[in-house]
Amino acid sequence: MTRADRVGGLRDAYRAKFRTEIALQFAYRGALAIWLLGLLLGPIVYLVVWTTVARSQGGAVAGFSAGDFAAYFTVLMVVNQLTFTWHFYEFEWRVRNGFFSPLLLRPIHPVHNDIAENLSFKLLTFTGVAPVALLLLVAFDASLQPSAWHIIAFVPALMLAMALRFLVEWTIALAAFWLTRVSALNQAYTVALLFLSGQVAPLVLFPPAVQAAASILPFRWMVSFPVETLLGQLSGEAVLVGLGVQIAWIALALVMLRLVWRLGVRRYSAVGA
Amino acid sequence: MRAVLRDVGLLWLSFRLGALDALQYRADFFVQLVQSSVGLVTALAGVAVVFGQTDRLAGWSQDELFALIGVFTLVGGLIGMVIRPSMERLMEGVRLGTLDFALTKPADAQVLVSIQRVDVWRTVDVVLGAGLLLIAISRLGQHIGPAQAIAFGLVLVAGVVIIYSFLLILATLAFWLVRLENILVIFGSMYEAGRWPVGIYPPWLRATLTFIVPVAFAITIPVESLVGRLEPTTLVGTLLLAAGFLVGSRLIWKLGLRHYTGASA
Numbered sequence: 001m002t003r004a005d006r007v008g009g010l011r012d013a014y015r016a017k018f019r020t021e022i023a024l025q026f027a028y029r030g031a032l033a034i035w036l037l038g039l040l041l042g043p044i045v046y047l048v049v050w051t052t053v054a055r056s057q058g059g060a061v062a063g064f065s066a067g068d069f070a071a072y073f074t075v076l077m078v079v080n081q082l083t084f085t086w087h088f089y090e091f092e093w094r095v096r097n098g099f100f101s102p103l104l105l106r107p108i109h110p111v112h113n114d115i116a117e118n119l120s121f122k123l124l125t126f127t128g129v130a131p132v133a134l135l136l137l138v139a140f141d142a143s144l145q146p147s148a149w150h151i152i153a154f155v156p157a158l159m160l161a162m163a164l165r166f167l168v169e170w171t172i173a174l175a176a177f178w179l180t181r182v183s184a185l186n187q188a189y190t191v192a193l194l195f196l197s198g199q200v201a202p203l204v205l206f207p208p209a210v211q212a213a214a215s216i217l218p219f220r221w222m223v224s225f226p227v228e229t230l231l232g233q234l235s236g237e238a239v240l241v242g243l244g245v246q247i248a249w250i251a252l253a254l255v256m257l258r259l260v261w262r263l264g265v266r267r268y269s270a271v272g273a
Numbered sequence: 274m275r276a277v278l279r280d281v282g283l284l285w286l287s288f289r290l291g292a293l294d295a296l297q298y299r300a301d302f303f304v305q306l307v308q309s310s311v312g313l314v315t316a317l318a319g320v321a322v323v324f325g326q327t328d329r330l331a332g333w334s335q336d337e338l339f340a341l342i343g344v345f346t347l348v349g350g351l352i353g354m355v356i357r358p359s360m361e362r363l364m365e366g367v368r369l370g371t372l373d374f375a376l377t378k379p380a381d382a383q384v385l386v387s388i389q390r391v392d393v394w395r396t397v398d399v400v401l402g403a404g405l406l407l408i409a410i411s412r413l414g415q416h417i418g419p420a421q422a423i424a425f426g427l428v429l430v431a432g433v434v435i436i437y438s439f440l441l442i443l444a445t446l447a448f449w450l451v452r453l454e455n456i457l458v459i460f461g462s463m464y465e466a467g468r469w470p471v472g473i474y475p476p477w478l479r480a481t482l483t484f485i486v487p488v489a490f491a492i493t494i495p496v497e498s499l500v501g502r503l504e505p506t507t508l509v510g511t512l513l514l515a516a517g518f519l520v521g522s523r524l525i526w527k528l529g530l531r532h533y534t535g536a537s538a
Contacts, residue, residue: 034455038462044478045466052473053327061326139475181300184307191315201322 013108017116025124036125039081040132046200047073051140062205067143068231072202074136075144075227079158080199081129082122083165083223087114088173088186095176100268111170111257118166150232153239157226160246165222167253174257177264192217198224204233218253221246276381283380284355284388291391305394309346309401316342316468317405331473332502336412338470341496343406345468348433348491350398352464356437357457358390360444367447370535383526387441416500424508425499431515432491438518439487441526448529460486467492490514 025032050069054061064072094100103110137144146154172189176182194200196210196219203214203224214220225242228234234242295301317339324335333341363386366372375385410417443456463481467488471479483489494511497503 030455034458034462037459038465041462041466045469048474048478049323049330049469052331053323056329056331057327181304184304187308187311191311194315195318195322200319205322205326 010108010112013112014116017113018120021117021120022124025120032121032124033128036081036128039084039125040077040129042199043073043077043080044136047077047136047140050201064202064205065143067141069202070136070140070142071144071231072227074133074140074142075230076199076223077136078129078133079161079223079226081125082158083162084122085114085118085166085169087118088169088175088182088189091173091176092180092182095268096180104265104268111261114170115166144231146230146232149236150230153243154226154230156243157229157239157246160243160250161222161226164218164246164250164253167250167257168218168222171253171257171260174260174264177267193219193222196220197222198227202228215245218249221249279380280384283384287355287388288391288393291393295393302394302397305397309350309397313342313346313401313405316345331470333470333472336409337496337500340406340409340413340499341470341492342468343402343404343409344429344496345402345492346398347402347406348429348436349464350395350400350402351433352436352440353398354392354395355388355390356440357461358392359387360440360457362386362390363444364447364453367533368451372533373535376530376533382530383441383523387437410499413500418501421499421501424503425495428498428503428508428511429491429495431511432495434515435487435490435511435518438515438522441522445522445525445529448532464488470496487518 047070050061050064050073051066054064054066054069059065060068100110103113106113136142169189172185173182175185179185195206196203196214196217198214198220203211203220206214214224221242225246229239229242320335320338320342323330324338328334330338363372366375366386372386375389376382378385440457440460443453443460446456447453463486466474466478466482471482471489471493474482479489490511494503494507498508
């Protein structure tokens with residue numbers, strides 16, 4: 001098979017998968033809305049907490065006014081929804097019940113199945129997130145006035161963040177090949193993500209050591225960086241460096257994913273059909 | 274009085290059965306312990322980050338918020354231990370017809386279904402929450418007199434009763450609507466918002482958390498009474514509301530039961 005054939009085949013597979021996946025997920029609109037509620041509520045709660053703090057401190061905390069916090073957490077909510085993945089909750093069940101078998105029998109890598117699932121989920125839920133975000137921007141009087149270049153830089157930053165978070169979380173999910181209970185690992189990761197990706201507070205409000213950890217590890221580049229970019233908190237140079245760091249992390253994550261996958265799939269043994 | 278003693282006996286029996294079941298999976302205890310501890314530390318760290326920038330949050334001090342997280346964890350543990358698993362099984366019973374087994378037993382069916390399943394490892398949350406609450410109380414020290422302690426106990430019980438009745442009403446809706454397991458997931462999401470005092474939320478969200486999903490009564494209001502910030506009228510109102518909820522949920526339960534036809538026959 002030539003390379004062009006393989007790319008064409010993959011494209012057809014994606015197209016088919018998107019069509020079925022959107023129909024499938026749309027059938028469970030109620031469940032989708034409930035997932036969404038959980039995803040939205042966290043940022044809204046922290047938005048309220050921090051705007052309250054800013055107001056009680058005479059209008060601003062560490063240079064963030066109440067309107068800045070509102071803009072920060074609203075954009076964060078959107079970025080979080082677009083970068084979010086859930087596969088590391090699902091893998092244990094997949095491995096334990098043998099649901100990997102049909103995926104392995106297909107002639108394309110199972111990761112493509114999950115990418116298509118993930119993108120369909122985001123496409124459908126974004127229709128719910130967008131109006132909520134607009135509502136929050138107005139209700140909390142957010143000060144969001146990005147210049148043109150902030151918006152232009154935001155697009156690649158967001159897309160790289162989506163790719164990076166997906167690759168990292170999918171690789172973590174592969175731990176299910178070795179561990180029978182992954183909930184503790186998942187929780188440790190989620191907590192680290194919560195603090196180090198800027199979901200509890202903007203990273204600049206943390207002590208320097210935490211900020212350094214967030215920048216050295218991939219966390220900042222998965223969520224916080226696109227938010228900082230759109231809000232215009234970064235210089236042009238910092239944005240370029242950030243995009244470079246994102247690309248470097250994506251390359252590293254890709255290598256890790258291939259390696260861990262190759263080792264892990266050997267350990268997989270399914271029972272039954 | 275004898276009926277109450279019998280109900281307590283039934284609860285104890287259900288707890289023991291739950292324990293026997295759970296003891297088959299002892300490693301789960303450690304999983305729960307790790308998860309609950311990490312959850313608690315995460316919540317405390319979140320508060321610490323906020324109080325790194327301010328010393329009051331809408332009139333609440335850091336120790337008061339620690340007490341709030343203690344009550345949040347404690348009540349969350351009670352819900353997760355008995356109320357939620359039992360309500361899930363009740364809804365399943367309505368759908369599958371297995372509710373027949375509860376109805377044919379010679380005890381009050383509402384009591385039976387409300388305690389039918391106990392997730393014993395969730396006592397970890399109850400213990401951790403109570404521990405944090407005690408630490409916070411000792412740090413708040415001199416501000417808490419016996420009057421506040423009694424008011425706190427009363428309002429906390431009332432809050433749990435309100436939450437229980439609310440969840441029972443939600444679960445009872447299954448008699449009419451059959452499929453709605455997801456409704457408890459929504460409650461779980463909204464409950465998370467209760468780890469901060471409801472006073473900080475904008476009016477629409479505060480109203481939701483007070484009247485539509487009555488989380489405020491089980492968490493914020495008890496802690497307010499503990500630190501002596503609760504108006505006497507709110508205290509009386511909460512107690513009356515708890516009584517109202519208890520009676521109301523009982524009526525709705527009876528009404529729903531008439532709709533139940535059983536599926537096994």
